[in-house]
Amino acid sequence: MNEERQTMRKLIVSTYATLDGRVDDIREWAVPFNDAGAVEYHTDLLANSDGLLMGRKTYEIFAAVWPSLSGQLPYVDKMNSMAKYVASTTVGDPSWDNSHLIKGDVADGVAELKQRPGQDLVLYGCHKLMHSLLEHDLIDEYRILVHPVLLGKGRSLFDDAERVNLELVDTTVISGGVCVLVYQPVR
Template identity: 45%
Template sequence: MGKVIVSTQMTVDGVIDRIDEWFTPAGEHEESGSFDQLFAADALLLGRKTYEGLASVWPTITDTRGFADRVNGMPKFVISRTLQGPLEWNASLLEGTLAEAISELRQRHTGNLVSYGCGELAHHLATQGLVDEIRFWVHPVILGHGTRPFHSLEPPVHLTLTGTTTYRSGVTLLTYRPNPK
């Protein structure tokens, strides 16, 4: 059984949106870290906003390393109160309670379930004890303003640092285990 991993790219000052202004697409962090994370996953677990954003871009992306083929070909499970199926881009809506749906996915998939983004879905997963790891990929830039992880949602999510990796590009991967109260 794989892990449920929340993974998000962010600036040093914690901005997770406006990614086209600061994201460092080339470097060891992408060549090994992000690549390894994606290929260790069996499926993506996405909230509505992240699904809509990714589905509007990724189907048109190609690359020579197989990253785009992997993203586009793998199953995506979407959690939404407003979307209705059927969904495109190899995606389906999860039904039932989130805890039951995650339990069923864990039983069905041996690889990890990766959730990109860090908003309402990530917060709910973490506070309900449904996340094994939260990974913050911190890029060496200060943006000044923008959306922050978990978007000021309550209650707080307490974390234990379980690992750090610093890449030559200056990107630092911080890996945490959530400690639900």
Template identity: 45%
Template sequence: MGKLVVVNFVSLDGVIQSVLSADEDRDGGFDRGGWVMPYVDHVVEKFMSDSTAAAGALLLGRRTYEIFAGTWPYADSGDPAVAAMNAMPKYVASTTLSDLTWANSHVLGADIAAEVTGVKNRSGAETVVLGSGGLIRTLIEHDLIDEYRLLVFPLLLGGGKRLFADDATRRPLTLVSTTTSTTGVSITTYRRSDG
């Protein structure tokens, strides 16, 4: 059985909204987009590249899929992470998309929990979730996430969409590893725990 891994950028106060650009996600009037870029160094780049290149598949929400599909198919395919992302299966949680243009993309059915369980059962590799806050909250609700790889950025945004919902169920995790980038980004891996 494969493992479902969340790899995500998050501010110190838990925000995951509009990480790369100001116009990525302005829901709720969010005007602090693009907050990740000043902190990206070789440590962050290598971690993201390694996590992506090692994945067997991607699992994305609709909005994240649309952003990625508009960028990554046209990026430098000489980069191993880009080449891997373009070649691997991509599973999309969406009730509105039907015509997926990015190669090897598949829309999941309405029962996300059952669909994701099926993907995990069929795979011997990691399926990585990038971005996709709403989807992540659904996965948490159904206890489907095996590992979190969080890049915690040293800033407070004071508002915006958060990674974890206030009503999430208690789930113990085990710290697996932690490292710090030259810009103060804490890169931490947690696995599900039986305790």
């Protein structure tokens, strides 16, 4: 199994969180930190990726925003052109270029995507889809951008998650005091 994992594409979760682990209403507290450091982070993350994985909510937000920003930032152009896999039973025909619905069981669909040839897959967002993939041990790396904000309320990054032992493999501080913590499951 370890040999098989090494040849598969990695599934990387990339998400924003406050210092107290909250993930609600990110537009209210994360936008002030979207600067050159954040652009560099997303550009580097997507450089070795050729697919985005999203749940319905993230897909709807991204599909409404990113196409209109084409030509403004390299990582936005990359997102607009790369394959997008949507885990949803309510999204009809995804309109964002190169978007595909995952049919049937999501965990099986993602496991199959990981076995296809290609670069890494990136999952933006953090709730329902991430928790489902966490339960099926399909996530290979967590990149958590911890923002220097305390909310004291709201949904937690890992609400009701089962225990998973993680190894810290990298840390980077980008502008504004945002810490990028990179963890991999201990398998």
